[in-house]
Amino acid sequence: MKIVDLATASQRAEALCKENGLEILEQKDIPYGRQFKVRAGGTTAQLNVYFGKKGLKLVVQGGGGEAKSALESVTAAMEGRSAGSAASTSAPAKKDKKPLPDVEFAYEEPWIGTDESGKGDFFGGLVTAGVIVDPEAVPLLQSLGVDDSKKINDAKIQSMSTEIRKICYGKYKILSLVPSKYNDLYERMKGEGKNLNSLLAWAHVSVLESLLEIQYVKLAIADKFADEKYINTRLKKLGRTIELIQVPKAEQNIAVAAASILARDAFLRWHQDAKKQHGVTFPKGANAQVVQVGRTYVQSNGKEALRNVAKLHFKTTEEVFMYND
Structure with missing residues (x-):
């Protein structure tokens, strides 16, 4: 069966689930897709099927076991690859120490992405933004074309920022340091023997702390601008336990990309x-x-x-x- 749209993909997924001995407990519509909850051998898992501008997108979620293994065979068949070969969109098993932060559909639970804008600009201050992204919001953000703000024309930033605020309503924070405030903070930290990384860490932690007041999440992703201890130490002092992953080019993660757009929008507004x-x-x-x-x-x-x-x-x-x- 040639997969040309979501309806075809859903039909194919349902048929393959049955062929692979899976009991479909529930199937329902999700934003831009269809979700299948299945059971096999006393274990359960779920398959999210998306079909958008970039074509077919399949996400297997579950902690392991027979159900998840069977679903991986389903996705292999749908993607035209041999069973057991790597799939770029499968969520990492819970036994993994750290999920892969650059995989868009990698998380079963909400997570935070933070980013800043203005760090390399002489004029203007520094804006740091953070977004809590729910798994259900991912296809909406992807459909919007959310990407690293440096890859997006400034003319499009404002409208994209408006849409992100709607999709992640009530689950974002923006910290804008105007130049005078930025200079005051930098000078104070320098007097304490600290550097720019300390200021960046302070800004990211401030945003994280505000977001954790809205909703507790277990994972946060940020660009690798400094050693993780800068942020982890501050979070521990605040009594917060959250796994922080800092990686180069973190904007590949859709939550970080969304945060980068919100930050860029606020920075451009200062210029205006x-x-x-x-x-x-x-x-x-x-x-x-x-x-x-x-x-x-x-x-x-x-x-x-x-x-x-x-x-x-x-x-x-x-x-x-x-x-x-």
């Missing part, structure tokens, strides 16, 4: 407001154009005013002040 307030278009990054705009701004407003629009610890500050003495 700053343009209205100061009559200046502050460029992003830390390049020659940034230096030139910084010099012009200082000439018109004075050196002290720069701390209200830029991160003063950047080497760019020295270049801006070079011809303004």
Whole structure:
């Protein structure tokens, strides 16, 4: 049977479940898909079948046993591969020490993704965002095209952010540090012998703490900007127990990607407001154009005013002040 849509995929899944000796306990519609709860040999598992823009997506969930093994044979047949070969969308077994953070449909329970925007930009502060993603929300976010915000045109960020807020309603937090507040925090931490990683850790933990007040979850994923101890130590002091996974390019995870879009949207909004307030278009990054705009701004407003629009610890500050003495 050629699988061309969700109805065909669901029919094929139901037939293969029966062929593999599985008792279908329940099947129901889920966002953009169909879910099958099955039993075999005293064990249960479930199969989520999605069919969207990227084609067929199958997710096997369960702690192991005969039911899960049989479902893996079902997915192998549906994907046209031999039984026992690796499937990219199967959820990791509970015996695994850590789930794979870059697999979109990897989790059976809600989890948190956090990310920040503005870290590498001279103008503007720092925005850190976090999102609790329920498994049921994953296909909605995927259908929206949620991805690392750096891969998305700024013009699309605002509308995508609005949709993410609807999908994850009440389960997101955004911490915006305007430049003056950012500079105050950085200077204070530097005086305590700390560095930028400490500030980033503080921001991520603050967002995590706020989200855990909304709903307790067991897992959080963030980009690897520092040793995990920076965040774990703070969480322990706060009495929070949560498994934190930090990996390079964490935005591959859909929760982290959603957080990156929310953070980017807030950062872009600051730029829009700053343009209205100061009559200046502050460029992003830390390049020659940034230096030139910084010099012009200082000439018109004075050196002290720069701390209200830029991160003063950047080497760019020295270049801006070079011809303004």
